[in-house]
Amino acid sequence: xxxxxxxxxxxxxxxSRVQANTPxxxxxxxxGLMTGAGLMYGWMMAAALNEPSTTGAALSALxxxxxxxxxxxxxxxxxxxxxLLVFWNWDTDWRRRALIVAGVAVYFVMRxxxxxxxxxxxxxxASHTLSAADIExxxxxxxxxxxxxxxxxxxxFLLMAAxxxxxxxxxxxxxxxxxx
Amino acid sequence: MLIRANxxxxxxxxxxxxxxxxxxxxxxGRMFSGRRSWARQLVxxxxxxxx
Numbered sequence: 001x002x003x004x005x006x007x008x009x010x011x012x013x014x015x016s017r018v019q020a021n022t023p024x025x026x027x028x029x030x031x032g033l034m035t036g037a038g039l040m041y042g043w044m045m046a047a048a049l050n051e052p053s054t055t056g057a058a059l060s061a062l063x064x065x066x067x068x069x070x071x072x073x074x075x076x077x078x079x080x081x082x083x084l085l086v087f088w089n090w091d092t093d094w095r096r097r098a099l100i101v102a103g104v105a106v107y108f109v110m111r112x113x114x115x116x117x118x119x120x121x122x123x124x125x126a127s128h129t130l131s132a133a134d135i136e137x138x139x140x141x142x143x144x145x146x147x148x149x150x151x152x153x154x155x156x157f158l159l160m161a162a163x164x165x166x167x168x169x170x171x172x173x174x175x176x177x178x179x180x
Numbered sequence: 181m182l183i184r185a186n187x188x189x190x191x192x193x194x195x196x197x198x199x200x201x202x203x204x205x206x207x208x209g210r211m212f213s214g215r216r217s218w219a220r221q222l223v224x225x226x227x228x229x230x231x
Binding site: 075087111 | 193194196197198200201203204205207208211
């Protein structure tokens with residue numbers, strides 16, 4: 001909330017193209033990192049689950065490094081970038097704003113899905129050796145985990161938004177507006 | 181001279197950001213507090229040996 005109010009105050013008092021582009025660039029970077037890592041995590045875990053010699057302890061050890069990675073990236077987006085992204089791009093070109101709001105909306109759906117279905121249980125099973133029931137639950141959730149498609153959609157929305165210049169510039173000499 | 185869209189007059193960005201932040205912070209609060217919090221599991225405290 002502090003980030004949001006701070007971003008809104010800055011939006012009123014200081015605007016620049018750098019201000020509009022910085023949170024967008026950082027959000028694209030974070031979502032891109034999560035998308036690539038999520039894709040690899042799914043493939044790697046599916047391969048490990050299909051290998052008969054994989055133990056519950058090995059699966060747990062394999063899962064654990066992903067936990068702080070996703071918590072840090074998602075916390076940065078949720079607590080900082082999301083508010084900056086919306087506030088600092090609100091008075092830009094309407095297409096850019098619409099794409100950013102669409103990206104934020106899909107991100108919100110993805111986070112709700114995560115918090116309600118995956119977050120608590122996946123953290124729990126990653127912190128100890130997996131039992132047979134844990135492995136079965138993990139297999140089921142891995143098969144129904146389509147959040148990667150949402151991540152790709154967010155990435156595409158933000159990337160398209162970045163291709164649209166935030167503001168038009170009017171040339172005072174001939175009065176024509178152009179973008180830069 | 182920069183020509184900016186005047187979107188703020190029609191819809192407030194607060195309408196987009198505040199509801200999302202409230203809901204997400206609610207989940208954050210649940211995950212980062214209490215006995216089974218993320219923070220506690222990521223950085224386990226040493227066992228207390230006091231009385």
